[in-house]
Amino acid sequence: LAMVIRKHADIFPDDLPAGLPPERDHKIELEPGAQPTVRTQWRLTQPKLDELQRQLDYLLEKGFVYPNTSPFAAPILFTPKKDGGLQMCIDNHALNRIAIKSRYTIPRANELIDQLRGVKVFSKIDLRGGYHQIRMNEADCYKRAFRSRSTDSSPRALKYELEFLGHVISIVRVNIDPKKIAPIQDSKPPTTLRELQSFLGFVNYVLFLTNTVRLHSIPSAIISDRDTRFTSNFWTKTWQQYGTRLHLPIAYHPQSDGQTERTNQTMEQLIRTTCTDPVQWEDALPLVEFAYNNALSAMIN
Numbered sequence: 001l002a003m004v005i006r007k008h009a010d011i012f013p014d015d016l017p018a019g020l021p022p023e024r025d026h027k028i029e030l031e032p033g034a035q036p037t038v039r040t041q042w043r044l045t046q047p048k049l050d051e052l053q054r055q056l057d058y059l060l061e062k063g064f065v066y067p068n069t070s071p072f073a074a075p076i077l078f079t080p081k082k083d084g085g086l087q088m089c090i091d092n093h094a095l096n097r098i099a100i101k102s103r104y105t106i107p108r109a110n111e112l113i114d115q116l117r118g119v120k121v122f123s124k125i126d127l128r129g130g131y132h133q134i135r136m137n138e139a140d141c142y143k144r145a146f147r148s149r150s151t152d153s154s155p156r157a158l159k160y161e162l163e164f165l166g167h168v169i170s171i172v173r174v175n176i177d178p179k180k181i182a183p184i185q186d187s188k189p190p191t192t193l194r195e196l197q198s199f200l201g202f203v204n205y206v207l208f209l210t211n212t213v214r215l216h217s218i219p220s221a222i223i224s225d226r227d228t229r230f231t232s233n234f235w236t237k238t239w240q241q242y243g244t245r246l247h248l249p250i251a252y253h254p255q256s257d258g259q260t261e262r263t264n265q266t267m268e269q270l271i272r273t274t275c276t277d278p279v280q281w282e283d284a285l286p287l288v289e290f291a292y293n294n295a296l297s298a299m300i301n
Helices: 002-007 046-062 093-098 109-114 138-144 178-186 193-216 233-241 258-274 278-293
Strands: 065-067 076-080 086-090 133-135 152-155 157-159 161-164 167-170 174-176 221-223 245-247
Touching: 046 065, 046 076, 046 086, 076 178, 174 178, 258 278
Parallel strands: 221 245
Antiparallel strands: 065 152, 076 086, 133 157, 161 167, 167 174
16 A cells, blocks of 8 residues: 555645635525624634634635625634644534525445445545535635634635534544534543532433433433422423423422322321420421321221
């Protein structure tokens, strides 16, 4: 393989070639009545501003972007690379909300892996700097305009990647979206009891999703041990959104169980008879419960 690469060294350049990919009929269709989306550029540190200017100069020189005045504008952000560099990203969430999304079947990752079974040598596309891109329709370039501190620019090509259920799917690979796992990778080991309790709570939540929701779907009903005074609106609305009924245990609403309600009334009568001081009811309750459970019943002798 090394001999082949050395023999054809001219097709492995150290830098990206200038110019655009072949023309494609890729269009960004918007929902009827959608208005242009404009978002203000976020504040960047001076090192990120310097990196932004360097990358913009590079993209302008290659012809991948061009200055324009567009009614659309998306902010720019940077994500760290493994090598310590910065990857420039354009936040197109606002545009995605009004764009008409294409619907088609996405290949299964395990099937793609099975196709490589038995293969000794296979090739991949170098995605460095977004080289593997699809040429956009000139009439739609302005819709993907992004904003820097000094100028507005529009890309002339579209990066051929798709985000689906937390994965970034391209023509050559399926990777987990780095944004989804960044908080876990950046988190530090717990050093206090409170941090450990918070971490264990997060782990239990993940186990609930992987072992329960993944295998049995969203539960139709949940019994919560929280009092209604401590049940947040977010918790209630979340389960309403998923169609899950949120029930409280019997201790918080005995009226839903007639037998339990009647037992509580009987215990209250007994404890009033044996203990006249309400302050001491808590201490007398175990004795009253023992007497009630061992009393002779006329119904069952």
